[in-house]
Amino acid sequence: MHGSPHIVSDVMTHTVVAVGRDAPFKDIVNLMGQWKVSALPVLEGEGRVIGVVSEADLLPKEEFRDSDPDRFTQRARLTDLAKAGALTARELMSTPAVTVHPDATLAEAARTMAQRKVKRLPVVNEQGMLEGVVSRGDLLKVFLRTDDDIAEEVRHEVVAELFPAPVEPIEVKVSHGVVTLTGRIRDTSMVPVAARLVRAIEGVVDVECHLTSASALTGTR
Numbered sequence: 001m002h003g004s005p006h007i008v009s010d011v012m013t014h015t016v017v018a019v020g021r022d023a024p025f026k027d028i029v030n031l032m033g034q035w036k037v038s039a040l041p042v043l044e045g046e047g048r049v050i051g052v053v054s055e056a057d058l059l060p061k062e063e064f065r066d067s068d069p070d071r072f073t074q075r076a077r078l079t080d081l082a083k084a085g086a087l088t089a090r091e092l093m094s095t096p097a098v099t100v101h102p103d104a105t106l107a108e109a110a111r112t113m114a115q116r117k118v119k120r121l122p123v124v125n126e127q128g129m130l131e132g133v134v135s136r137g138d139l140l141k142v143f144l145r146t147d148d149d150i151a152e153e154v155r156h157e158v159v160a161e162l163f164p165a166p167v168e169p170i171e172v173k174v175s176h177g178v179v180t181l182t183g184r185i186r187d188t189s190m191v192p193v194a195a196r197l198v199r200a201i202e203g204v205v206d207v208e209c210h211l212t213s214a215s216a217l218t219g220t221r
Contacts, residue, residue: 006105006106006142006202007102007103007104007105007106008100008101008102008103008104008105008106008109008123008134009102009103009123009131009132011106011134011138011139011141011142012102012123012131012132012133012134012138013132013133013134013135013138014131014132016041016122016130016132016133017031017035017037017040018040018041018042018043018047018130019031019040019041019042019043019053019089020042020043020044020089021042021043021044021050021051021088021089021090021093022088022089022090023042023088023089024087024088025058025061025086025087025088025092028040028053028058028089028092029058032055037120037133038054038055038119038120039052039053039054039055039118039119039120040052040053040054040089041097041122041130041133042089042090042093042095042097043130046129047129047130048127048128048129048130049097049099049122049124049128049129049130050093050095050096050097051089051093051094051095051096051097052093052094052095052097052098052118052122053089053092053093053094054094054118054119057083057092057093057094058083058092060080060081060083060084061083061084061085061086063080063084064080064081064084065084069081097122098112098116098118098121099121099122099123099124099128100112100121100122100123100124100134101123101124101125101126102123102125102131102132106139106142106202109121109134109139110139113136113139119135119136120133120134120135120136121133121134121135142202142203143177143203143205144203145177145202145203147174147175147176147177148174149203150174150177150179150201150203150204151172151173151174151179153201154172154174154179154181154198154201155172157197157201158194158197158198158201159172159181159194162190162193162194162197163183163185163190163194165186166183166184166185166186167183167184167185167186167214168183168184169183170182170183170185170211171183176205177203177204177205177206178204178205178206178207178208179198179201179204179206179207179208180207180208180209180210181194181198181207181208181209181210181211182210182211183210183211183212184211184212184213184214185211185212185213185214186213186214188211188212188213191209191211194209194211195207195209
């Protein structure tokens with residue numbers, strides 16, 4: 001799309017803090033606090049991602065610190081109880097790591113986050129080597145696009161393609177990310193298509209189509 005950041009590599013954070021599999025519990029907590037992140041990739045070798053340690057992996061140590069879980073809880077939460085006694089990233093990490101490739105679309109990354117219930121995704125290449133991290137906040141950067149930038153893309157990528165010869169010029173207005181199309185066209189069956197294509201443009205919050213039939217000019221039906 002015209003000038004639109006639409007893949008993970010466009011918005012990801014390239015400078016990433018990570019830990020090795022033998023990183024101690026307290027070092028992990030300190031790094032999360034220092035870098036203000038909720039999860040850290042766990043690496044081995046030259047930088048291959050083998051897992052992720054998140055705040056959720058660390059909390060069982062505090063949750064079960066002064067409790068004696070009953071037998072039902074022990075059976076139901078074996079993994080959490082094991083993490084409560086963990087000392088290193090190797091014992092704490094969730095593996096295999098949920099990752100994304102740098103050429104994935106932002107929509108694909110967002111779906112992965114939603115389905116796997118994670119806030120951050122390590123970005124890895126084909127060999128599984130860490131290249132960056134993308135967060136929920138990174139995916140929302142597309143909504144920082146200016147209204148003028150969005151309007152230009154709508155005119156070039158949607159209006160010019162779907163309505164190359166409109167009955168009258170189609171007006172494109174964008175206010176706070178809401179796109180409004182106004183004008184007369186020859187085929188109103190294309191209106192839903194236009195709305196769908198505009199909505200797919202990154203940074204668009206909503207679409208309002210006020211496109212009427214050319215027959216309205218003559219009063220014919």
